[in-house]
Amino acid sequence: MKRYAAALAALCLLSGCAEEAAPIAETAPIPPAAPYHASVTVEKTALAQEAALEMMRQFALEHKVSFPFTAENFPRAAVSVSTAPLLHTAADTLLNGSAPSAEAAVCPASADAFRALLNGSADLILAEEPPASLWDEKDAAGFSWEMDAVAADALVFAVSADNPIESLSVSDLRGLYAGTITNWAELGGPDLPVLPLRGGAGSDAETAMENLVMDGVPIAENPALVRENGDELLSGAARSGAVAPAGYYRASALFHADAGWKLLSVGGAAPSTEAIRSGTYPLLNRCYVLISAAAPQDSPERALRDWLVSREGQEAASRAGCVPMMELGGVS
Numbered sequence: 001m002k003r004y005a006a007a008l009a010a011l012c013l014l015s016g017c018a019e020e021a022a023p024i025a026e027t028a029p030i031p032p033a034a035p036y037h038a039s040v041t042v043e044k045t046a047l048a049q050e051a052a053l054e055m056m057r058q059f060a061l062e063h064k065v066s067f068p069f070t071a072e073n074f075p076r077a078a079v080s081v082s083t084a085p086l087l088h089t090a091a092d093t094l095l096n097g098s099a100p101s102a103e104a105a106v107c108p109a110s111a112d113a114f115r116a117l118l119n120g121s122a123d124l125i126l127a128e129e130p131p132a133s134l135w136d137e138k139d140a141a142g143f144s145w146e147m148d149a150v151a152a153d154a155l156v157f158a159v160s161a162d163n164p165i166e167s168l169s170v171s172d173l174r175g176l177y178a179g180t181i182t183n184w185a186e187l188g189g190p191d192l193p194v195l196p197l198r199g200g201a202g203s204d205a206e207t208a209m210e211n212l213v214m215d216g217v218p219i220a221e222n223p224a225l226v227r228e229n230g231d232e233l234l235s236g237a238a239r240s241g242a243v244a245p246a247g248y249y250r251a252s253a254l255f256h257a258d259a260g261w262k263l264l265s266v267g268g269a270a271p272s273t274e275a276i277r278s279g280t281y282p283l284l285n286r287c288y289v290l291i292s293a294a295a296p297q298d299s300p301e302r303a304l305r306d307w308l309v310s311r312e313g314q315e316a317a318s319r320a321g322c323v324p325m326m327e328l329g330g331v332s
Contacts, residue, residue, distance in 0.1 A: 067303035074100035078116035083126035144293035151322035158255035167265035179220030
């Protein structure tokens with residue numbers, strides 16, 4: 001435990017934490033929330049990122065969370081479409097196949113799940129990183145949350161299966177969505193106008209694009225809006241010039257080969273579960289569990305959060321089809 005506390009202190013120095021980590025009692029069966037929160041905020045250096053991952057792996061390996069979950073006390077949850085399988089697997093595991101009394105709210109975008117936590121309609125959420133505006137809403141409301149990474153996802157891009165291009169750079173993708181690249185011939189493809197599709201402001205795909213691809217460059221006004229559920233996806237000739245972003249786990253349902261799509265490699269790395277696990281695919285995103293910082297120490301939501309970052313919870317994430325944070329970087 002002393003080594004764990006020392007590692008946490010080092011991580012806080014690396015990541016610019018404003019507060020000192022709370023000391024961890026030698027006899028405490030479960031460390032307080034501070035280690036998780038410090039370990040998953042946006043780290044400022046690669047060294048801090050690796051230290052955070054190693055801390056999380058050590059916690060997952062060394063700690064077991066014991067809490068008497070029942071259908072009645074299982075936390076009210078809000079999830080995004082991509083994180084819903086993880087919550088379902090967690091509930092199924094902890095309740096021995098029973099369903100929680102409070103049905104989880106499945107939100108079309110992670111931003112909606114964050115707002116459910118802010119307005120008190122959810123005790124715990126599982127979601128991808130929210131748009132920057134949500135952080136402003138949180139601060140304006142005087143709300144504090146604890147945010148812990150539980151699994152990794154990736155931002156992928158789909159094009160028509162007829163498009164001969166197989167791989168693009170991050171700079172190429174930025175050009176497509178900034179409007180500076182307007183024809184596939186500029187990238188060595190056919191003489192065909194580019195039709196960039198997008199999920200819309202606040203969608204998980206657009207937030208991930210702003211965080212991982214655009215580097216502060218605004219997305220052009222011209223890309224066509226496409227709802228997250230895919231019911232407006234183009235077909236036939238119009239799809240030939242299209243490019244569309246999505247989370248990797250959502251893309252398997254939206255952009256599969258039978259529907260005439262294929263996923264692009266980025267920088268020569270093809271998206272796959274193994275590429276996410278090893279970190280070779282460059283556009284990695286995280287899925288988070290969040291609770292209110294004011295949640296009581298003995299609350300079900302705090303216990304569920306602790307379980308999700310324990311070894312048992314990380315194994316549940318794997319069963320749900322996710323890459324658990326414990327395995328990120330190829331370490332299992």
